[in-house]
Amino acid sequence: DANVGPLYAEMVRDQLEKHSVDILTIPAGESNKTLESWARLTDQMLAKRYGRDSAVIALGGGVVGDLAGFVAATFMRGIPVVQIPSTLVAMVDASIGGKTAVDTPAGKNLVGAFHPPTAVLVDPQLLATLPLREMRAGFAEIVKHGVIADDVYLREVASGASELLSVGGSTSDRMLSLIVRSIEIKANIVSRDEREEGLRKTLNFGHTIGHAVELVSGYSLLHGEAVAIGMALESRLAEQIGVARTGTAATIAKALQSAGLPTDLPPGFEPDAVIEAVRSDKKGVSGKTRFALPLRVGAMAGAETGWTVPVSDDQLREVLA
Numbered sequence: 001d002a003n004v005g006p007l008y009a010e011m012v013r014d015q016l017e018k019h020s021v022d023i024l025t026i027p028a029g030e031s032n033k034t035l036e037s038w039a040r041l042t043d044q045m046l047a048k049r050y051g052r053d054s055a056v057i058a059l060g061g062g063v064v065g066d067l068a069g070f071v072a073a074t075f076m077r078g079i080p081v082v083q084i085p086s087t088l089v090a091m092v093d094a095s096i097g098g099k100t101a102v103d104t105p106a107g108k109n110l111v112g113a114f115h116p117p118t119a120v121l122v123d124p125q126l127l128a129t130l131p132l133r134e135m136r137a138g139f140a141e142i143v144k145h146g147v148i149a150d151d152v153y154l155r156e157v158a159s160g161a162s163e164l165l166s167v168g169g170s171t172s173d174r175m176l177s178l179i180v181r182s183i184e185i186k187a188n189i190v191s192r193d194e195r196e197e198g199l200r201k202t203l204n205f206g207h208t209i210g211h212a213v214e215l216v217s218g219y220s221l222l223h224g225e226a227v228a229i230g231m232a233l234e235s236r237l238a239e240q241i242g243v244a245r246t247g248t249a250a251t252i253a254k255a256l257q258s259a260g261l262p263t264d265l266p267p268g269f270e271p272d273a274v275i276e277a278v279r280s281d282k283k284g285v286s287g288k289t290r291f292a293l294p295l296r297v298g299a300m301a302g303a304e305t306g307w308t309v310p311v312s313d314d315q316l317r318e319v320l321a
Contacts, residue, residue: 001028004060004086007129012059012084021057022048026067030219033063033103035111041071055080055118061087061134062094062223066109069100073115080118086126088138088170089224092145092182095120097190097200107280108211114195124179127170135170137224139259140206142178144231145185147252148202151298153181158255165259201307202300204292206231209320212277216269228256232263237319238293238301243309245296252297271320275313288312 005025013021024044026032045054058068058081065083072081083095101112127135139161146154157178164175186203193200210230214221221229235252238244253263265274278289290308295301302309 001026001032001060001064003028004064008059008086008126012057026064028063030063030103030214030223033067033101035102035104037067038070038074038102041067042075045071045075050075052076052079055082057082057084058095058117059084059086060090061085062090065090065094066099066101066112069098069115069117070102070112073100073113078115081115083117083120085120085122087130087134088127088179089134089141091122091124091127091179092138093141093186095122096183096186097203098194107215107277110280116194122179122183124176125171127175130170132165133222134224135165136260137222137228139165140224140228140231140256140261142182143252143255143259143261144203144205144227145182146255147231147235147294147297148205148292148300149185149189149298150181151296153185154251154255154297158258161255161258161260198306201302202292205294205300206234208278208281208289208291209233209274211281212274213265213269215277215280216273217266221266225262228261229263229265232256233265233319234291235294237291237311237315238295238309240319241309241311241315243293243295243301248294248296252294265320271317274320275316278316289316 002025009023024041026037056068056072058065065085069081072079085091085095098114098116100115101109104110142157146157160174163169169175189200189203206227207230210227213229214223214226232253235244235249239246239249256263288310291311292307293301293309300307
């Protein structure tokens with residue numbers, strides 16, 4: 001995108017065969033992850049006479065990864081994509097697992113394809129140029145991985161967040177080990193359920209409310225900020241309906257707050273607007289919204305019911321209020 005291009009695009013191009021690469025750029029931000037951007041990039045590739053022997057390198061954050069991945073999935077019915085994530089969110093989450101998509105006015109990621117990358121190249125040194133707000137947002141997905149699979153990891157994340165978010169922390173060995181563990185957790189789950197028919201649904205923790213909040217904010221909230229709010233509210237919901245162990249929500253909220261992330265709906269957000277946006281998400285079945293909810297920190301509920309729990313609008317409204 002327009003932020004990452006001037007910093008790193010030439011550096012990547014110089015490592016590849018001369019005259020074999022074109023740099024295509026989009027404006028930065030989630031609001032540009034659209035069908036229009038997909039069409040424009042596809043048309044540019046066709047105009048340059050790219051064929052089935054070409055490949056896409058997605059250099060950037062989650063928006064670029066999702067969009068470039070979808071371009072690759074559909075160009076000539078599918079060509080390889082290599083992901084080079086430049087943000088913490090993309091390194092630990094968005095680039096892993098082969099989900100590609102664009103947003104529509106009805107909601108996030110509603111048009112897309114499963115298209116696993118040929119390779120994912122993660123270089124934590126790229127985080128040296130990432131703004132602090134974006135670094136914080138990345139911690140939301142790291143916290144999520146701890147909640148769904150590893151309580152010891154979550155404690156390590158919460159205790160080290162302030163140090164890792166200070167000068168030099170983003171490119172430290174400790175940050176590298178956190179990134180590696182997050183990738184392990186996500187890759188392990190994805191490898192057992194590539195097309196999200198069961199276990200992979202646990203990775204949606206925080207995203208059902210999170211995607212809705214992101215949409216209602218007009219994408220003024222970063223994805224990680226919205227997911228942090230989603231996890232805080234969904235864990236309260238899990239306790240409220242008797243699914244989660246008491247104290248789970250407080251532990252999760254504390255971990256998020258340690259990274260400076262929000263844990264409540266911003267002022268002025270109407271619960272009904274959020275519920276309406278939740279209904280447009282991909283996780284609804286037979287009129288009830290199905291949530292990935294924690295049993296406790298380190299374990300998810302719903303093993304017997306496809307790893308999701310049905311929630312009524314009234315139960316959801318109560319926690320949003």
